[in-house]
Amino acid sequence: MTIGTESLPAAFAALGDDTRWELLQRLGTAPASATTLAAEQPISRQAVARHLEVLREAGLVETEVHGREVRYRAIGSRLSALARDLDTIAQGWERRLQTIKAAAEG
Amino acid sequence: MTIGTESLPAAFAALGDDTRWELLQRLGTAPASATTLAAEQPISRQAVARHLEVLREAGLVETEVHGREVRYRAIGSRLSALARDLDTIAQGWERRLQTIKAAAEG
DNA sequence: TTGATGTGCAACACAATCGTTGCACTAGAA
DNA sequence: TTCTAGTGCAACGATTGTGTTGCACATCAA
Numbered sequence: 001m002t003i004g005t006e007s008l009p010a011a012f013a014a015l016g017d018d019t020r021w022e023l024l025q026r027l028g029t030a031p032a033s034a035t036t037l038a039a040e041q042p043i044s045r046q047a048v049a050r051h052l053e054v055l056r057e058a059g060l061v062e063t064e065v066h067g068r069e070v071r072y073r074a075i076g077s078r079l080s081a082l083a084r085d086l087d088t089i090a091q092g093w094e095r096r097l098q099t100i101k102a103a104a105e106g
Numbered sequence: 107m108t109i110g111t112e113s114l115p116a117a118f119a120a121l122g123d124d125t126r127w128e129l130l131q132r133l134g135t136a137p138a139s140a141t142t143l144a145a146e147q148p149i150s151r152q153a154v155a156r157h158l159e160v161l162r163e164a165g166l167v168e169t170e171v172h173g174r175e176v177r178y179r180a181i182g183s184r185l186s187a188l189a190r191d192l193d194t195i196a197q198g199w200e201r202r203l204q205t206i207k208a209a210a211e212g
Numbered sequence: 213t214t215g216a217t218g219t220g221c222a223a224c225a226c227a228a229t230c231g232t233t234g235c236a237c238t239a240g241a242a
Numbered sequence: 243t244t245c246t247a248g249t250g251c252a253a254c255g256a257t258t259g260t261g262t263t264g265c266a267c268a269t270c271a272a
Binding site: 008009010011012013014015016017018020021025028029030031073074076077079080082083084086087089090091092093094096097100 | 114115116117118119120121122123124126127131134135136137179180182183184185186188189190192193195196197198199200202203206
Binding site: 019043047050051 | 260261269
């Protein structure tokens with residue numbers, strides 16, 4: 001599955017914060033709750049929860065309710081889809097810019 | 107070439123702005139100057155120039171001086187490198203989280 | 213029930229970002 | 243030289259984002 005071009009900047013904005021990136025990497029090792037993550041980070045639980053909400057809206061993490069606990073889990077397929085889209089776009093750039101360069105030299 | 111994990115959030119932050127994303131896509135079709143790009147966008151030349159500077163610092167575009175004109179060009183290889191890094195990370199997630207899931211079920 | 217734990221929501225302060233306008237400088241054209 | 247076109251730098255205002263604290267609510271255990 002590919003990702004709509006319109007939503008790509010939104011996904012990147014979610015990834016473009018140091019704290020969020022650390023939280024994501026952490027969730028890539030094992031699921032955890034906001035409280036657990038906050039205990040491992042130098043910021044408050046509410047701040048962590050806000051970051052997780054951003055990641056969830058971007059489709060990068062999903063939640064799983066366990067009793068009164070909400071566990072967050074990283075979604076690898078979403079990151080893979082992002083990577084695929086990026087690669088496709090990059091190839092398009094190369095092709096067009098090479099054509100222009102060749103035309104300028106020819 | 108891969109990109110240092112430390113600089114990944116910085117690159118994504120550069121990509122995570124709608125205006126910058128549009129500028130990048132435009133530069134993916136053909137090189138252009140800040141003035142030219144500003145004429146195609148609803149924002150001032152100075153605003154465009156600032157965005158281009160952010161993209162340049164992130165390594166996503168490069169400059170080429172032509173007389174008194176500075177032309178910007180998208181760097182496809184950098185975007186490809188980002189895509190590769192993302193895919194590698196995503197695969198790592200899948201592997202670890204699958205292991206945990208299997209252990210929980212077993 | 214009682215107490216402790218995990219969340220969610222709201223209000224606030226602080227910093228960073230994005231866009232603007234204005235001015236000065238430089239390089240090419242007349 | 244004189245005029246025009248393209249940049250760069252600085253100051254300002256408005257908006258957004260990140261973090262905080264405080265409080266209320268829900269859930270599990272004793």
